[in-house]
Each structure stands twice: as C-alpha cells, then as structure tokens.
Amino acid sequence: MKVAISIVNYKTPQLVVDCLDSVLQEMQRLDGIEVFLVDNLSQDDSVETFRQYIEQNHCHNKIHLIEADRNGGFSYGNNLAIKSAMSHKSQPDFIYLLNPDTILHKEGIVNLVHFMEANPKVGIAGGSLVGPDGEEQGAPRRFPSILSELETSARLGAISKALDKHVVPLPLSEKPFECDWVSGASMMIRRQVVESIGCMDEGYFLYFEEVDYCFQAKSAGFQIWYVPDSVITHIEGAATGVNQRKRRGKYWYDSRRRYFVVNYGIFHLLGADLLWAIGRLSFNLRRVLRLGKSFDSAESDPTWFAWDLLVGDLKAVLSGKVFGERKRANG
Template sequence: METVLNPSRPCSLLIIIVNYRTARLTIDCLRSLEHEVRSQPGTQVVVVDNASGDQSVDAIQAAITQHHWQDWVTLLPSSRNGGYAYGNNLAIRPTLRADNPPSYYLLLNPDTQVRPGALKALVDFMEQHPTVGIAGSSFENQEGQLWANAFRFPSVWSELDGGLRLGLVSKLLSKWVVTQPMTEQAQAVDWLPGASMMIRRQVFETIGLMDEGYFLYYEETDFCLQAKRAGWPCWYVPQSRVMHIAGQSTGVRSEDRAPKRLPQYVFDSRRRYFVKNHGWLYAALADLAWSIGYSLWSMRRVIQRKPNTDPPYLFLDSLRNSVFLKFGSY
C-alpha cells in the first residue's frame, strides 16, 4: 500500500478513480486526463479496482501499458468491495503518511471525462482561497448540456418536499430543497457529488477519512457536513467542466432505462446519515415527513392519472428501512 504514489515523480495533486465493473469508462476517463495531467505538473492518478470480479484489472492495466501511462497512473486492486468511501480511502490513507503528501486530492468517477482546464481551474481556485476545504466541478451530459450538481444538506423539510412533490410547497420550502440552483459564478454550497470533488489535504488531517460505514450514497454529503462543522467550507467552481454519465456502476440512476428497485444500501446510507448527524428523534421526524408527503403524492398521482416513475416498492422499502422498524441500527 505504500507504493500508491510513483516515487520518481513529485505529487501535489492525487486523482482517485474507484472502478467497479466499468473498465471501458475508466479507460475513457484516463484518456481524457492524459493532456490535463501532463499540463498540470505534480499530478498523479490512482485507479482503485473495488474487487470487480470481472476483467477490469486486466483491461485497465493493458490500457495503461499500451498508452504508456505508467509514469502517472497506478492501478490498485482491492481484495474486497467495501464501497465508495472504502475504495477512496484505500488510495488516500497511505499517501497521508508519505514524507511529502499531496496538497490536494480529486475524487473522480470512472463515468466522467474532464474537459480542458478542469484540473487547473480547481487547483487555481484552491490556491486562491486557502480557507476553502472542498471544491467541485460543474457537470454536463454527453450532449454538453449543464445539469445542477450542488446541493443543500438533507433535512426534515427537504424530506417532506421530496415526498410531496407539490410546486407550491417546494416554493415555500425553497431554502431547504436539496437541489440548489447554480449560476456561472463560483459560490459556497453545502455539499457536492463525489463524481468530481477536490479536497484539501488539511481537511483529511482535521476530520479524518470518509466514513466507510456508508457503502454507497450519502458518504460525500456526510463528509462535506463534517468538513463544514470543522470550518472547511465547500464551493462550486463552474470554470471546471466535467462530463458525467450518472449511475453507470450501480444503475440506480440512469436516464436511459426504467427505474429499478433501490438496493438496500441506499436506505441504509440515508438512515445512517440522519441518525449519525442529527440523532434518532430527528431521523424519525425525517422518515415521518417523507412518508406523509409521499402518501399524499401517491393519492394525487392516482387522481390526476399521472405516470408512476418511481422505483418499484419505494414506499414499502422506505417504511421497512425507517428508524421506526430499524431502531438502533445504523
């Protein structure tokens, strides 16, 4: 584990890509990084394969060799799939013990491709704003259209809004709606998705690594909350552009396929986030608010004959995983 960094090259920026059965996308991501890495001195990349169990390791290693990326890319196979936080920590942990650890860490999804100048924009912003702990890119889809990527922390009010889905209520609760409208200017936000998130080394030194109690989802939300509580704010930097195809590793969120039943870890992560950060009573209120809102939405949907676009068994699974039925488990 101590050989994560290439000792022959100084490293000021370490990019971590966690792959799980998305070798082709990971290779495309590395290809998009090649020019950016070479134009941003001191940048190295670690690809963590989260025990894919397919041919990912062989395919990625073959691409590294074929394209002569060995001087800036290291492949780190994991013996088990411990989740997103676990995979990132696997690469980050040993570098923090190095004699000259990186100044910045960029968490980057395998289903992304960085646009020209994306790395420089984030590094420059962090250099110019030494009190900022976390900075994230703006995202675009494959057609180049921007989509919202900055958020407010979840709350009882956002859970009510998410379940109810009523325009008037959303306007009244606009200060608590999770998705936060972005402008073309850099701005402070509560949290950013880990698909392209740059973290100052001192943040890890202050609050520790990401919580591996989350398998997938909410781990970056939790991390940004811990950072904010420790005095390290999070900023959205639109000058850094990244193309992102959501849901390729999990299939939980995808625009080109019908929704499928949400996996258990989504509900476990949500419950962990609320209980860990706000306590059992608040988590119960959040569950209650979402359940009431969703029940009202379901009745309105039937009356208005609206299509059901939710994952199958959403209400049943949410109830089964609420703190009312899983008290003491998080």
C-alpha cells in the same frame, strides 16, 4: 501543486479507460497530477485492462494501480487511494475524487486547483456535472433535512416555494458560490481537510458518503464551493445503475438512514420519514384525483420506493440496528 486523483472501479473497465484518457490530457496542462486507481475486487478483466493501459501509455509513475482485497464500497475504495497518496514523502496538496463514469473537459482539474489556491478557506470544491447530452445535472446542493424530505416527496409548487430555503438542489450560476455539499463524482479536497477530519466513513457502502464528508468538513470550519468553470461529463448511474427505474439497492436506503442518524440523531430520522410519508401521501392523493398538471415525475421513481424506505427504517429501529449507526467508521 500536487494533485492525487482517486478513481474507484468495480466492473467498469472501459468507463475507467475513457476517464483516464481525459486525465492524461490534464496531466499535460498541470504538473504534479498522479492517479491512484483502486479496483474493488471486480474479478473480471478490469485489472488486466488497467495494467495494459499503464504499459501502453508509459505512465507507471503517474498511475498507481491498487488491488483491493474486497469490494468495500465507495468510501472504502477512496480511502485506500487517500491513504496511499498521503503515505508518500511528498504529500498531495489536493485529493480529487473522480467517478469512473466521468470525462474531464479541458482544464477541468486546473480550474478547480486555481480556485482553491486563490481561496485558502475552501476545503472542498466541486465542478459542474453535465450528462452526455450536455444537460446540467446540478452538482451544488443543501444538506438533506426533515423539511427537505417533505418538499422532495410532496412535489407541490406551493410547498417548494414555502420551503425554498430547504430545497436540496441549488440553482446553478455562472459564478462560483458556497454550498453545503458537492457530488463525489468530482470533489477536490484540500489535504488539510483529511488531516483534520480523517478519511471517509466506511459505514456507507454507496451514496451519501460525500454528503456526510462535506457535513464533517463544514462542521470543522471548512467552506464548500461550487466552481462552474470546472466541467465534467458524468454518465450518471452508469457505474451503479441507480438511476434506472428498477428496485433500488438496499445500500441506498441504508446510507440515507446512516446519514440522518450519525449527523442528527434517531429522532431526526423518524421525523424525516414521517414528513416524507406525509408528502408522499399528498402526492399520491393528488395523482389519483388528478389534482394538478403533471405527475410524470412518479414514472422515474424506483419500484417499491416508499415501501423499501419506510419499512426498511422501521425494521432497523425495531431490531435495534439503527443504534449501531451512531458510531463513525472512518477508514
């Protein structure tokens, strides 16, 4: 089986080198693995670092370096890799999206490939993500929805229990199971999915693009599965800084808005924002009145989170920008 691995770099050369070391180990366990490494115009020492790595490891035929002419985001970079892989005479059976801030565990790729070989209806599969300390990060999830936004922002046990079928993170299991979407940090895509729905939507700069892609794949009749036997260490946020408690980049809010508008419509976005605001208000009231056991989760929220989310969407609606989100920008 031929597997094309897509890795997109932006100013994280050492993380990529560590990732490539683990990939080279997997190449010894499974023939047919090739890496399509995209540098999104880092303008640092990334390209030179990768050239030296390829030279030192004698893997010119296994690692293909692609230099992008701009930093077009995660979808844009992956699309460059996907197009390059698909243009070969011997097209890959699978395309594997792998974050630069990941380390493959033994047979991390092998187990995903074997699972998909045995289950031809599965279009996309993702593995188990663990942090550097071994803590599970929760890769399988449901699609975000109006009710999931209320559950997420309210942070109240009674609401979470009542909306159990709408909670985005799914309970982990030792056995594979079907879900709505898996993390783009480790996402194995069957070639037929790309042939059916095309490349990723480049209207997303960063975040929600894998949610959207899984939504398209599932709408086209493909199954999405979580495969716990495939394990990857993920230094979450190391390449973007999004998990740090600082003001979150505008692209995150733009991507969230785009996901709701493109897949559900503008009124769905407004409903999601309304219920998110209600949940957030209830949480803040309980926090002020100390009606509950713990409010420590608020400490991990980005600065100006509510303002940036709600005001950003309001501005997009009033300016008419939101109407431009309804068209896909597949590469």
